[in-house]
Amino acid sequence: MKYILLMTGTRGGVDTYRAWSKQDIDSHMAALQSLNKELKNSGEFVATQGLAGPDEAKLIRGEKNGAPVTDGVFPESKEFLLGYWIVDVANPERAYAIAGRISTAPGPGGVPTNMPIEVRRFAEHAPRES
Amino acid sequence: MKFILMMSAPKENWDSFAKWSKEDFERNAAFMRAFSQELRDSGTFVASEGLAWPNEARVVRARSDGEPITDGVFPESKEFLGGYWIIDVEGPEQAYRIAALVSAAPGSGGKPGNIPIEVRQVLSAFSDPGL
Numbered sequence: 001m002k003y004i005l006l007m008t009g010t011r012g013g014v015d016t017y018r019a020w021s022k023q024d025i026d027s028h029m030a031a032l033q034s035l036n037k038e039l040k041n042s043g044e045f046v047a048t049q050g051l052a053g054p055d056e057a058k059l060i061r062g063e064k065n066g067a068p069v070t071d072g073v074f075p076e077s078k079e080f081l082l083g084y085w086i087v088d089v090a091n092p093e094r095a096y097a098i099a100g101r102i103s104t105a106p107g108p109g110g111v112p113t114n115m116p117i118e119v120r121r122f123a124e125h126a127p128r129e130s
Numbered sequence: 131m132k133f134i135l136m137m138s139a140p141k142e143n144w145d146s147f148a149k150w151s152k153e154d155f156e157r158n159a160a161f162m163r164a165f166s167q168e169l170r171d172s173g174t175f176v177a178s179e180g181l182a183w184p185n186e187a188r189v190v191r192a193r194s195d196g197e198p199i200t201d202g203v204f205p206e207s208k209e210f211l212g213g214y215w216i217i218d219v220e221g222p223e224q225a226y227r228i229a230a231l232v233s234a235a236p237g238s239g240g241k242p243g244n245i246p247i248e249v250r251q252v253l254s255a256f257s258d259p260g261l
Contacts, residue, residue: 004181005190006211047177049216051134052251058222060135060229060247068230071246079209081136081250086179092188099190100198116189119200120211121182 002046002088003095005102006118008079011054024108031105039087039098046086054080086122095119132176132252133225134216135232137245138209144184146238154238161235169217174228176216184210216252225249 009017020028039045057080059071074080085102089095099117107113139147150158169175187210188200204210215232219225229247237243 002179004179004211049134050253052253056251058226058249060226060233060249061244062230062233062242066230066234068226068233070226077207081134081211096188096190096198096200100192100196103190103192103198104196112192114191116191119188119190121186123180123182123213 001091001095002086002122003092004120004122005085005087005095005099006120007082007084007102007115008118009082009115010077010079011074012076014054014080014082020108024106024110027106027110028113032102035098035101035105036085039085044087044089044094044098046088048083048085050083051081054078092119092121095121131221131225132216132218133222134214134250134252135225135229136214136248136250137212137232138248139212139245140207140209141184141204142206144210144212148183150238154236154240157236157240158243165232165235166215169215169228174217174219174224176218178213178215180213181211222249222251 036045036048054074057072057074059074061069061071063069085098087095087098089098096119099119102117103115104112105115166175166178169178184204185202187204188202189204190198190200193199215228217225217228219228226249229249233245233247234242235245237245
């Protein structure tokens with residue numbers, strides 16, 4: 001079963017993250033990379049990506065003539081996707097356990113961020129990666 | 131440049147979607163299949179997935195001993211990701227044009243859904259997951 005683990009945050013949360021010390025960012029990234037390696041070794045790893053910051057985010061609708069209407073204004077409470085992991089696991093509990101691991105990645109001073117990770121299953125009928 | 135096009139909606143929109151006729155569903159699905167095929171033909175397609183319904187969504191935090199705590203209660207305003215496309219294009223303008231095409235996907239009764247599509251750049255610096 002494939003699941004996507006979504007890490008999201010508000011603009012305020014991203015600003016706080018950007019103020020972390022280099023050491024804090026390095027240990028955070030090291031913990032996540034170590035998890036990636038474990039997932040690769042267990043055969044559960046499918047993909048991971050980080051997204052550019054919320055300041056670059058745009059919302060698009062199509063006009064009648066098909067031209068894009070671009071909007072870059074979001075409510076302050078808007079949860080922006082920061083990055084994701086796609087995992088192929090035996091059951092939802094395993095997806096929750098991996099999400100829990102991501103949630104324990106260290107933040108400032110090495111204290112776990114305890115950040116919420118949204119876990120969603122892929123629909124079976126969806127088109128797959130090429 | 132790689133971009134992700136995300137289709138999200140609050141729970142109430144998913145509830146309306148669940149009430150679409152079979153014909154509406156099929157028309158929408160046919161549009162989405164044709165759209166993905168166009169992306170493949172033009173060489174911009176990287177990946178696409180549709181997600182299971184929001185009632186299966188869980189938010190997970192770690193307990194102090196590392197055990198996951200799962201929660202399935204979300205605020206009413208919560209936007210649930212429904213599906214996404216990752217495309218590899220020349221620049222943001224091309225990504226916006228492609229997003230506008232998805233926005234016009236037919237909704238109930240065959241009218242363009244005019245759904246908002248969030249466009250975000252995928253960072254190439256993170257494409258190596260440290261493996």
